[in-house]
Amino acid sequence: MEVLSLPNPAHHAISIRAKALAFEDAASKVLLERIRLIxxxxxxxxxxxxxxxxxxxxxxxxxxxxxxxxxxxxxxxxxxxxxxxxxxxxxxxxxxxxxxxxxxxxxxxxxxxxxxxxxxxxxxxxxxxxxxxxxxxxxxxxxxxxxxxxxxxxxxxxxxxxxxxxxxxxxxxxxxxxxxxxxxxxxxxxPLRERADDIAPLTRHFIDLYSKRLRIAAPVLEAEALLRLKRYSWPGNIRELENVIHHALLISRGGKVTATDLHFSSLGELSSGSAPAGGAVAPAAASTPQQALREALLRLFDEPHPDLWQAIEGEVFASAYEYSGHNQLQTSRLLNLSRNIVRARLADLGIIKGSAGGAL
Missing domain, CATH: 3.40.50.300 (P-loop containing nucleotide triphosphate hydrolases)
Incomplete structure (x- = not known):
């Protein structure tokens, strides 16, 4: 399942809802597995x-x-x-x-x-x-x-x-x-900005969709254009991505979509790394989750803490367990650890009782 879409997307032409969904990003794959369980x-x-x-x-x-x-x-x-x-x-x-x-x-x-x-x-x-x-x-x-x-x-x-x-x-x-x-x-x-690996399959989907509607050959998306799509903050999420691709196909030439064909809303931001071209926004320093984690760790390193690693590890396990709906199996998949390790660590942290607490 690369892209999930509405059964009749043409009937929702003026809707603000997202009409397609991808599960390529690691976080989206975890969500898909959770859906299959529920x-x-x-x-x-x-x-x-x-x-x-x-x-x-x-x-x-x-x-x-x-x-x-x-x-x-x-x-x-x-x-x-x-x-x-x-x-x-x-x-x-x-x-x-x-x-x-x-x-x-x-x-x-x-x-x-x-x-x-x-x-x-x-x-x-x-x-x-x-x-x-x-x-x-x-x-x-x-x-x-x-x-x-x-x-x-x-x-x-x-x-x-x-x-x-x-x-x-x-x-x-x-x-x-x-x-x-x-x-x-x-x-x-x-939000789409936190699952950047879903952007490429969604973009391909919308290029195919609007190429058929406009009765044109599907253009090639240039690498720099894809990179720019991944650097944008997408306040309107998937619906906004659809609009950006639709507009790009209307103005693109030569059978390809370039970075200059992408026009973004002034409500969003482009992360630093490339100069904006054709958009209405200036570059802004928008941290990725990994950058935000690194900054948080650096702040922790500046503070005296006798059991720093145990505290960090405990927070990882507790947050993953909560994100997974208190499901040990989902937590183990999310962290790529065995369920026995997850169960034992949650018990050590006092989050579950002994080795039998919490949802399987």
Whole structure:
């Protein structure tokens, strides 16, 4: 699986969502393996990530790898409805429940019966809708607006947000009990700038896609152009990459895409290493994760610490264990260590009890 794309990308031409996703970067490969472990279950999934990173594509992949793959997949943007309509959209309504309700109608939960319901931007739900969603998740039934009769549902829920729900909970904007109900199996989708090895396959995908739409021969991407793509910070993530490639194909000449054909938004930054050509931004010093780690280590070296290596190693294991959803097998794969070593080290750190604690 080099690139995952929407089934009918032409139908989403004006959407801000990402229409393709790659799993070439090491971090993306870890995510893909985690998806394969989670998908066969019926566990509620929470996908987090910036806008344009491909959260709906992740939800569709979870659905396609589950036993519900042949049943409906319905995607709903919670931020697209007014506060007065969101409840009737999600849970349905009876005739006469409100002005304009001329007939009874099932909501999205009922429409997705037997399949998967994807709730995008769940962090935008108003408080009243959060209360009703909590009850649906707990009781596995919905009550239509204007009705007192519950309707049983059989739906796998995948929720997504670009909001830091933990901060929203602390601020009182999102219910803590709902957060825990949704955060059963968490999938963290990194921004494109943190998975640079996904840029090349995505770029090839968009070159092929827009070459066909423009009815031209697919141009060759020059090495300097690819290098420049990898040095950009991509605040708009995959959707922005698609737009940059589309524009490049419109203005490129001679059967190739050069660095001067790439025009970036002034909202982003180019890391140092090459002079900008044709873009609207000046070079900026944007550290890679490895550079940031090195700078952090240098700061630690300046401070007295009797057990520095143990502290660093402990932080690596603890962070990897948390990133892997407290799953020892995933942690061992992430660190490329045996599960026995990971289990023993987590036990030494007191993160798990003995040799049997934590998820397998």
């Amino acid at each position: 998908a066969p279950s019926d566990a509620t999934v929470l996908v987090t990530g910036e806008s344009g990173t491909g959260k709906e594509l992740i939800a569709r992949l979870v659905h396609s790898l589950s036993e519900r793959a042949e049943r409906p997949f319905i995607a709903v943007n919670c931020g697209a409805f007014s506060e007065t309509l969101i409840e009737s959209e999600l849970f349905g309504h009876e005739r006469g429940a409100f002005t304009g309700a001329l007939e009874s109608r099932a909501g999205w939960f009922e429409a997705a019966s037997g399949g998967t319901l994807f709730l995008d931007e769940v962090g935008d739900l108003p408080p009243a809708a959060q209360v009703k969603l909590l009850r649906v998740v707990q009781e596995r039934e919905v009550v239509r607006v204007g009705s007192r009769k519950p309707v049983k549902i059989d739906v796998r829920l995948v929720a997504a947000t670009n909001v830091r729900l933990e901060e929203a909970v602390r601020a009182g904007h999102f219910r803590e009990d709902l957060y825990y109900r949704l955060n059963v199996a968490k999938l963290v989708l990194l």
